[in-house]
Amino acid sequence: MLKHLVIYASETGNTKKLAHEIYSSLPVPLKDKEIVDVRTWHGQFDAENYFVGFWSNRGSCSLEIIDILSSLHDKNVALFGTCGMGNTDEYFKSLEQNARVWISDDNYFVDSYFCQGKMPPEVRDKYESYRGLCEDSKLDMMLNFYNDALEHPNRHDLLNARLFVDNCLTRIKELDLAFV
Numbered sequence: 321m322l323k324h325l326v327i328y329a330s331e332t333g334n335t336k337k338l339a340h341e342i343y344s345s346l347p348v349p350l351k352d353k354e355i356v357d358v359r360t361w362h363g364q365f366d367a368e369n370y371f372v373g374f375w376s377n378r379g380s381c382s383l384e385i386i387d388i389l390s391s392l393h394d395k396n397v398a399l400f401g402t403c404g405m406g407n408t409d410e411y412f413k414s415l416e417q418n419a420r421v422w423i424s425d426d427n428y429f430v431d432s433y434f435c436q437g438k439m440p441p442e443v444r445d446k447y448e449s450y451r452g453l454c455e456d457s458k459l460d461m462m463l464n465f466y467n468d469a470l471e472h473p474n475r476h477d478l479l480n481a482r483l484f485v486d487n488c489l490t491r492i493k494e495l496d497l498a499f500v
């Protein structure tokens with residue numbers, strides 16, 4: 321069994337970037353860790369620690385990610401991902417909560433990390449097409465999120481992903497010590 325498994329869903333590459341940062345910062349030999357795109361996942365690996373990543377679609381994760389999360393038992397599970405909206409702790413917390421409901425209680429939920437990720441230009445075009453049809457202030461807020469997200473994930477986000485891994489490994493170690 322592997323020590324660490326990173327599984328991620330990524331449509332346009334933002335979450336993939338975080339996933340690879342997380343994978344490369346895991347301080348174990350290559351034979352003890354793996355990284356898998358959810359599209360090629362068929363249950364081929366098992367691990368003690370799962371880092372599961374997704375992009376936010378309507379504030380939640382995809383069915384493939386839900387399937388993986390709900391199949392886990394007696395694992396340490398950490399969540400990560402990217403989103404277009406928000407960039408506030410409250411929004412990131414809501415993404416965590418929405419995914420966490422699929423993790424059964426016999427696992428140890430470690431922590432989560434989210435950051436913004438740039439959206440394709442079609443999203444901006446869609447917002448612009450609503451001009452005149454909904455409140456300008458609401459539209460401007462969405463366009464601000466769109467513009468803010470354009471530079472993410474950036475170097476700072478990737479550094480935070482590494483700190484997230486450090487924090488997760490410390491928590492897992494503490495848990496292990498508590499059961500010695």
Ligand SMILES: Cc1cc2nc3c(=O)[nH]c(=O)nc-3n(C[C@H](O)[C@H](O)[C@H](O)COP(=O)(O)O)c2cc1C
Nearest residue numbers: 330331332333334335375378379402403404405437
């Ligand atoms: C069709 C679509 C729906 C989206 N829905 C949301 C959403 O509900 N909430 C949000 O915060 N971001 C939303 N986004 C933005 C993505 O979550 C964000 O750009 C993310 O970084 C994409 O990650 P990826 O590159 O790994 O696919 C949406 C993007 C697209 C293209």
